[in-house]
Amino acid sequence: MAEKPTKNSPAFGTLRPYEPGLLEGIGAQLQDFMVDRAGVSRPVARDLAGAVGFSRPEEAPVVRATDVLGGPAGVAVAGADFVEDPGFLTGIGVPLSAIPLFGGPLRRGLRGLGGNGGPPMDDDGLAEAVQAAREARKAPAQERARIKPEAENTIFDEEYLVDYDEEKLVDRSDITSVSKVRQELESIGMGANPWDKQKVVKELNKRGVTNDQMEASGITALLDRKPNVTKEELVAQHERFAPQITVESRAGQDTTYAGQQRIMELAEGTSEYDPVKHVNYSEVVFRNQNPEVSAEFPTAGTHGMGGFKGSRGELAHARTSEYMEPGVGRVELIEEVQSDLFKTYQNNLDAKDPSKTMKAIKSASRNARVLADASTPKAEEAAELIEGVLADSRYEIIGDRAETMRRTAKRLRTHAQRYKDKIDFLDNRVKMHPNDPDLVAETVRELRDAEGELASAWSSSNNLMYDLATSVNRRGGAEDKALANKLTDFRTLETTDLQGGLSLLMRDASRAQNKAIDAVDMQVLPQMSPRVVERAEDPKFQELYSKYEEMDRKATTARQEAGRSLEEAEKLREKVKEEHARLDRYEEREISGVEHPSLKDASPVMRERILKGDKENMVSGKARIKNLEKRIDALESTYDSSDSIAASSRLKREEYERRMKTADEDSMAFYYLQVRSGRRGRNQINPINPSMPFSSLNDTTQFVYETMFERALSNSRLNGVVLPDYRDIASVPSRGTGDMPEAFKVGYKDAPEAVIKRLKERYPGIEVSTTKLPGAEFPATMIKFPKERGTGKPLIQGYAQGGLVMKGIGSMGKEVL
Incomplete structure (x- = not known):
């Protein structure tokens, strides 16, 4: 069989004028794919393609050595590398099949270069060419290392990765808003003459402006200070105290709670746990930057996600991550929305309301009564079991151990009865002083102490029963084993042990008592308002x-x-x-x-x-x-x-x-x-908290959700948003409140549902369905964005406290992206 003729190649090392070749044509298509499908900037796409040999780098000479990529051996080396190392394409381990352009057809084409008129794969100079080509690729390898952090932000396969070791501010946006108060002030025809307080309030009330809105915007304080005001003075007062809300997003491995993602906690310990599925964890902080009532004042009890600014002006925060949803694409999971400032605001309201404190005290008493009614007879039964073993002559229990058993049985009876007596005493105090929690507070504390003593007595009893069951069982007789089983069953099923019948009652009573103590000890924390500034x-x-x-x-x-x-x-x-x-x-x-x-x-x-x-x-x-x-x-x-x-x-x-x-x-x-x-540090104990722009938790969380949705809609990389069910949020282990899902309903169900309803009116193409999150018991809400998102008018929403009715998001600059 005659040899297949081969095409003569230029001499090894020959230079020729630079001409675009096969690989550069592929590189151009690769760049288009990255720009159009992955949302990568053109410079980054060009750098990435050039770094892996698919595009002419900016510093490439006008002429080049044919033995690198222009000659036959060079193309052979490239083709061989693609077959052997699918990750060579991007330098970050991405399979060729992940990109439609580089699937099977191209792979087959590269494999067949030697048999279809292309350069032979067995050229005599192949070994040398391979070595020379790989040496020449050291520079592209260094280039890949340089751009890798940004290249990893592109969506080739399943990941858009932000892999910062330290915490970084990746985005800061400004929320522009127009309030109901401002709208109506602008529309009032006041003329040149000032109006008195009664006339201003009457006119604004007639236009739907509430007294709360006037108070929050400083209008009422101005009218109290100045009997007659002009329209210009009213508008200036409103603008002075209007919320100036910004949103800051931080990402990186050193963000405050990067190691405690809710989605990871839900799935941990299950077959669905996948720590690499959810990426791009970020912490988003909302701040009110109004210099008069917020920007310089720290929010008490925050989670510390605010970077170098700390908690100054912090209004709320959210936590998110991203993953690939089958059939949808990349979506953002909003796994937490919370306002520590609203908690302070609500606590202040509660601290001023004795009826709420008394309600918490009565709830503690009811839960304690349920526990006492169940615990007292069980305590007697446990004591009798222990004393029965002690009295059994077969076991000859004497000395210190006998004394321990007698003391444990007596202690359990004593503390069960004392706990019941404290409940009776508390109920009597509540009847005597139904509207004065201060006179009942000390009895509440005594009840908590009694509950702690009862829990300790049960713990000692359970430990003793375990030891007794072990000792009795070792004797080996049928009666011994029966007694050991009786002790074990009673300890594990009837008492405060983890699975015992009293465990849930003990937990509920303890939580109710702690809430009552918190209510009794609650103090009003200083909080800014326009009236405070006016007074000052x-x-x-x-x-x-x-x-x-x-x-x-x-x-x-x-x-x-x-x-x-x-x-x-x-x-x-x-x-x-x-x-x-x-x-x-x-x-x-x-x-x-x-x-x-x-x-x-x-x-x-x-x-x-x-x-x-x-x-x-x-x-x-x-x-x-x-x-x-x-x-x-x-x-x-x-x-x-x-x-x-x-x-x-x-x-x-x-x-x-x-x-x-x-x-x-x-x-x-x-x-x-x-x-x-400067005479009082901003971070002293009990500092002044920022003003709260919203009057309810529902309003606050609606604002946060709406902002998060708008940010996601403006991000071309995202195809939707996913919201976990509030009952799954409540069951996250670190929350410790799995039995209290109603506490999460407002923030994780009612508020987002109201925002989703408005979103659907603005974007008719939005699809709302459900999806399954790893480890979740209940379906999560899946919001799929339409392909054509448009730039519709801002969403409308009314908030009693701050009066916000319109808002839009504008970028204030991005430090990293």
Whole structure:
């Protein structure tokens, strides 16, 4: 069989003018795919294609060596590498089949290059060419390493990865809003003459503006301060206190809760657990940047997701991740939405409402009563079981162990009865003082202590039963085994043991008691509002605060002077001691004369000279002591005077403070001025919290969901959003509230459902269905975005507190993407 003719190739190492080749044509299609399908920028797509040999790099010469990719051996090396290493395409391990363009047809074509007129795969110079080509690819390999972090952000296969080791701010957006108050103020025809308070309120009420909205926007505070106002003054007041909300998204392995994703906790321990399926975990923080009532004030009890800004101005937060939903594509999973600021706001309302505290106390009593009714007879039964084993002569239990058994049985009976007695006492106190939780508070604390003692007694009893069952069972007799089984069954099924009949009752009682304690101990946390700012700017209040500051400065200066005088006097006293020590040495030498040990080796002349000098030194030393004591007396006098001034100034300062803090708003106005003047740290215990723009949890979470949906809709990489069922959120282990799903219904069901309804009106193409999340018991809500998303008008929503009715999202700059 005649040999198949081969095409002559240019000499190895020959240079020829640069011409686009097969691989570059493929590279152009690859770039188009990345730009059109994966949402990658054209520069990144070009860099990636060039880094793997499919495109001419920017620094490529006008001519190139044919032995790299232009000659036959070069193409052979490329083809062989593609067959052997599917990951060569991108340098990040992506199979060729993941990209439609590079599926089977191209793979087969590359394999057949040698037999279809292409360069032979067995060329004599192949080995050398392979080595040369791979050496030449060191530079592209380095280029791949350079662009890999950004290349990993592209969607080739199943992952769009953000793999930052540290936490990074990846996006910051501004929420523009128009409020109901502002809309109606603009439409009122007030004319040039000012209106009085009654007329303004009546007109705004007639237009649907609520009193809450006027209070939250500062209008009411302005009308209280100024009897007659113009339209311009009303608008300016509104703008001064209007929410200025921004959204900050952070990603990376060092984000605060990257290791505690809800979706991972749901699936952990199940066959559906897949830690690499859900990627791009991010923490999104909502802030109100209004400088008057929010931006500089930290929110108490936040989760610390705010980066270097901390909790200042934090309104709410969300946590998200992304994954590939079959039949939909990449979707965002919103796994948490929460407002710590609203919790503070609600706690403040509850703390001012005795009826809510009493409701929590009564709930604790009811749960405790259920536990006591079930626990008391079981405690008696357990005690009898323990005493029965002790009395059985077969086991000959004596000494310390017998005493332990008797003590455990007695303790269980005693604490079961004491717990029941405390419940009776609490119920009597509630009947005597139905509207005054302060008079019942101590009894609530005593009930909690009694519950803790009962739980401890049950724990000791269960441990003892376990030991007894083990010991009895070892005897091996049929009666012994029966008794051991009885002890084990009672411990595991009837008591507070994990699966025992009392365990759930104990848990419910404990939680109810803790809630009652929280309600009793709850304090109002200072929170900013327009009225606080108005109060702080009142001339009379300013005058009192100026006098307070004057007395504070005077007290501080006097205290510092007193401290300095005291410190200097102590130093002088040390010098007096040193002078007296020297005088003692002189006097000792004077008494001993020439016999003093220090003079033993001195000549007679030197001895006389030293003794004479001692006398002179004694005179000067006494003079120095006298002078030092005079200075000490003067410093002590200064200390007494300064200390007196400091004390009197403190009294006057405290008097001014009392006069300023006659009401809650006055107290907050006082703290506000302290923060503004730098006299009070923003992060001190019980700081001033930011103003809360919304009046309900439903409104707050609707705002967050709507914003998250709008952000997702504007992200071309995402095809939808998934929301877990609120009952699955409640069951997440770290929550510890699996039996209280209703607590999550508002934030994870009612609020998003209302937003989804509005979304469907704006985007008719949106499809709402359900999907299965790993480890979830209930179906999750799947919101699939339409292909044509458009730029419709902002969603409409009314919020009583802040009055927000329209909003839109605009980028404020992206630090990383």
